[in-house]
Amino acid sequence: MSSTPPPIVHWIVRMNHRNRTSCFVLLFAAIGVQLLDQPLGPWAWVALVLQFLIGPQLQYLLARRSTRPIRAEFFNMLVDGAGFGLWMAALGFPLVLTLILSIGACFNLTAFRGLRGLAEALASMAAGVLVVVALGSLAWRPQMGGLATALGVLTLHVYLSLVALSAQRRSVKLHEARQQLRASEQALQQQLEQNRRLHAQLEEQAIRDPLTGLFNRRYLVDTMERELAQAVRHGVPLSLMLMDLDHFKQVNDDCGHQTGDEVLRRVAALLRTQVRAGDAVCRYGGEEFLVLLPGMSEAQAEACAQRCCLELAERPLEAGGRALRMTWSIGVASHPAQGGSTQALVAAADRALYQAKRLGRNRVVVAGGPAPVAMISAHV
C-alpha cells in the first residue's frame, strides 16, 4: 500500500507557529497576572485563553491548509496585531506589556512586508485599541507588578531569541544553497568549456587530413571558392599547384605501406616549408597535394613549384630506416589566365600535371605555358 507523503508546510508558517506557541504561553501568563488586578470580568479570561492558548493552533491549521499559505499567515499576523492592540488598551497600556506586544506585532509584519508591513501592524493595533475606545472602557494604568513585568521581559527575550535563531538557520541554509549553486555553476562552466574544446577539435578534425595534418579536400573546396571570389573582386591573381608524387606505388611495394605513410608525412612537412603561411596546403588525394597560392601570379607560382621540385628531388627523405629519394610532377594553373571558376582552374592544373607525367615526371608544367624543362632525375 502506498502512503502519500505529508504536504510540505511553508517555512514561514512553521516558524510563526513555533514562535507563537511558545511566546503566547508566556504572554498568557504575563497578561493573566496583570489581569488579576483588573476589573475586566470573566469574558476577559475567555478571550485570553482563546487568543493565546487556542489561537496559535487554529492559525496554524488555517495557514497550513490554505492554498496560499503566505497570504493566510499575513492575515494571522494582522489578527495578532488587532488582538495585541485590544489587550494593551483593555489593560490600560501597562508599560512593559505594551512595549512587548507592540514590538511583537510590528517586528513580525515589518520583517514580512517591509515598511508596508509596519504600517499594517500599526493599523491593526489601532483597530484593536479603537474597539476598546468604542466600548467606552479606555483607561490609563501603566504600572505593572513585579511578576507580570518579569514574565513580560522573559517573553520578549524568548521571542527575540527565537527570531534570531530562525534568521541564523535561514542564513546558514541560504549560504549552503549559494555554495551548491556556485559548485553547479562551476561544473556547468567546465562542461561548457569541455564542449567548446570538443567542438573546436571536431571542427578542426573535419577539415584536416589525419595522416599528414594538412587541410583536406573538403576544406579546399570552400576555401578555393572564397579565395577566387576575393581575387575576382580585387582584381588580383590566384594560382594553384597540383602535385603528384612520382612512382609512389613503388615505395609501397618495395618498403611497405607504413613507410609509404611516413613518406607522405615527410613530403607534407617539406611542402609546408616551401610555401607562405597563408597558403592553403591540402592533401588532395592519395599521393596528390594541392597548394592554393592567393595573390600569386602564374610566373611566381611556377617559380614556387620549381623550388618545390628541386627541394624534394635533392633532399632524401628519412622513412622506414631508409633515405628515399622522391620526386613529384606539378601542374600549375592561375586565375585569370585559366578562367574564373574553381573547376576550370583545377581542371587546367590537372591537365598540366598529366602533361608533366607524360613528359617524364619530376617537372613543372604551367597550364597553357611553354614546353616544360625536365628536372633532376630521381629514383627510389
Ligand SMILES: Nc1nc2c(ncn2[C@@H]2O[C@H](COP(=O)(O)OP(=O)(O)OP(=O)(O)O)[C@@H](O)[C@H]2O)c(=O)[nH]1
Ligand atoms: N602508403 C600509402 N599509400 C597510399 C595512400 N594513398 C594512396 N596510396 C598509394 O599510392 C599509390 C598511387 O599509385 P599510382 O596511382 O599508380 O601512382 P604512382 O605509383 O605514384 O605513379 P605515377 O603517379 O604515375 O608516377 C597506390 O599504390 C596507392 O595505394 C596512403 O595514404 N598511404
